[in-house]
Amino acid sequence: MYDAPVDLALVAAAAPQAGLLKLPRARPMTMITKAVLDLMQCAACAHPELGIGTRREPELVCQGCGERYPFVDGIVDMVPRSAVHKYRYYRTDTLLNLIAPLYDLASPIVSLLIWKCPPLRYVDMAHRAVGRSIGGAYVECPIGTGLVLGHIRAEHVAGPLIGIDSSWKMLQKARKRFEALGMLDRVTLMRGDPEHLPIRSGAIRSLQSVNGLHTFHERKLVLKEFDRLMEPGGFISGSALIRGHGAVADMILNQYERYGVFPMLRSRAFILTELREMLAYPRLQHETYGAVLFFSTHKPDSTPQTPG
Ligand SMILES: C[S@@+](CC[C@H](N)C(=O)[O-])C[C@H]1O[C@@H](n2cnc3c(N)ncnc32)[C@H](O)[C@@H]1O
Ligand SMILES: [Zn+2]
Numbered sequence: 491m492y493d494a495p496v497d498l499a500l501v502a503a504a505a506p507q508a509g510l511l512k513l514p515r516a517r518p519m520t521m522i523t524k525a526v527l528d529l530m531q532c533a534a535c536a537h538p539e540l541g542i543g544t545r546r547e548p549e550l551v552c553q554g555c556g557e558r559y560p561f562v563d564g565i566v567d568m569v570p571r572s573a574v575h576k577y578r579y580y581r582t583d584t585l586l587n588l589i590a591p592l593y594d595l596a597s598p599i600v601s602l603l604i605w606k607c608p609p610l611r612y613v614d615m616a617h618r619a620v621g622r623s624i625g626g627a628y629v630e631c632p633i634g635t636g637l638v639l640g641h642i643r644a645e646h647v648a649g650p651l652i653g654i655d656s657s658w659k660m661l662q663k664a665r666k667r668f669e670a671l672g673m674l675d676r677v678t679l680m681r682g683d684p685e686h687l688p689i690r691s692g693a694i695r696s697l698q699s700v701n702g703l704h705t706f707h708e709r710k711l712v713l714k715e716f717d718r719l720m721e722p723g724g725f726i727s728g729s730a731l732i733r734g735h736g737a738v739a740d741m742i743l744n745q746y747e748r749y750g751v752f753p754m755l756r757s758r759a760f761i762l763t764e765l766r767e768m769l770a771y772p773r774l775q776h777e778t779y780g781a782v783l784f785f786s787t788h789k790p791d792s793t794p795q796t797p798g
Contacts, residue, residue: 522550522566522678523650523675523678525627525649525650526627526650526678529627529652529689529693530550530568530688530689530690531688531689532552532554532555532570532688533557533568533569533570533682533683533686534552534555534557534572534686535552535554535555535557536554537552537553537554537555539553539554540553543558547560548560548561557570557571557572558571559688562658562681563662563665564665564674564679565661565662565665565679565681566678566679567680567681568654568681568688569656569681569682570686581749581750581751582656582705583656583657585749585751586656586657586659586660586705587657587658587659588659590635590657590659591659591663593634593635593637594637594663604736604738604739604742604781605736605739605780605781606779606781607779607781607782608779611729611782611784612638612700613642615698615727615728615729615786616630616638616639616641616698616700618727618786619697619698619725620639620642620647620651620698621647622695622696622725622727623649623651623695623696623725624647624648624649624695625649625695626694626695626724627649627650627651627652627693627694627695627696628647628650628651628694628695628697629687629689629694629696629697629698629719630651630653630654630697630698630699630700631653631655631682631684631698631702632656632660632684632699632705633654633655633660633661633664633679634660635663636653636663636664636667636668636677636679637667638698639677640667640668643671643673644676649695650676651673651676651677652677652678652680653677653678653679653680654679654680654681654684655679655681655682656681656684658681661679664679665679684712685708685712685715687715687718690719691718691719692718692719692720692721692722693719693721694720694721694724695720695724695725696725696726696727697716697725697726697727698727698728699716699726699729701729701731701782703728703730703761704730704732705752706754709754709764710764710768713764713765713768713769714768716769717768717789720789721789722789722790723788723789724788724789725786725787725789726769726786726787726789727784727785727786727787729782729783729785730782730785731743731755731782731783732758732761732778732781732782732783733755733756733757733781734757734758735780735781736781740781743755743781758776758778758783761783762774762776762785765785765787769787771787771788772788772790774786775787
């Protein structure tokens with residue numbers, strides 16, 4: 491059983507700011523705009539309507555299967571409870587949760603000294619990706635601590651900015667960052683499984699995945715999911731760590747793999763082949779800085795007609 495459907499338009503209209511639904515909590519104010527709800531679907535059954543639960547704690551409730559998605563510290567948990575037993579990322583999650591407090595400090599240093607990639611490359615890539623979302627919605631998966639998006643004030647784009655990650659600690663840091671930047675009304679943070687993203691098909695204009703692909707077990711499934719989300723003409727960009735581009739980098743990657751973290755790390759050629767296979771878009775652009783591969787591509791405007 492689940493709560494009766496709530497007319498979100500009515501709830502939003504009744505909210506203090508037009509179109510903005512505020513769910514009160516003791517700690518930070520949780521905000522989810524109607525514009526974001528209109529892009530979302532149930533991560534369990536893909537039903538497009540998510541209502542507001544009527545229990546004391548704020549939550550979204552699928553109007554199809556009844557799955558409940560609670561808000562925790564201002565972040566909506568879009569990993570369905572029915573999927574938890576299948577959730578396979580606990581080793582990676584554990585590591586990322588552990589390093590989250592140090593991530594903002596360590597990641598630019600590690601990028602420069604170990605991966606041999608200038609940290610500003612990520613910021614350049616994010617500027618472009620956010621810019622390409624003009625007139626539509628932007629998704630970053632995984633968002634991590636919001637380190638990259640936090641550098642882009644995104645004042646030039648009006649659309650929703652959605653950050654998805656699996657690590658609570660990373661997401662909590664991201665929430666604090668966007669709160670401090672006064673961007674919580676622009677950025678919606680979700681805990682999610684990249685193989686079952688809670689976003690409707692064809693809803694996203696620009697998607698970015700910074701150093702995420704190498705952390706996903708089923709990379710092909712994730713890429714397929716990214717493709718599903720994209721509008722015709724949409725823009726996908728991202729980066730991934732690759733092997734064979736520096737002895738120190740390879741040594742660290744070997745250690746990750748040895749401990750069951752980031753278990754699908756591969757060469758540049760391997761990842762490019764996978765990207766071409768799963769995102770069968772006409773032009774894939776890529777460049778490599780140290781052990782980091784950057785890629786970008788556009789979904790074709792319309793599916794080519796098969797002759798006959
Ligand atoms: C190396 S960090 C990159 C974070 C961010 N994109 C950045 O550049 O700062 C990898 C991120 O992937 C997330 N992650 C790892 N496995 C994941 C999974 N299965 N689903 C969602 N996020 C995942 C981690 O929590 C972490 O935040
Ligand atoms: Zn559902």
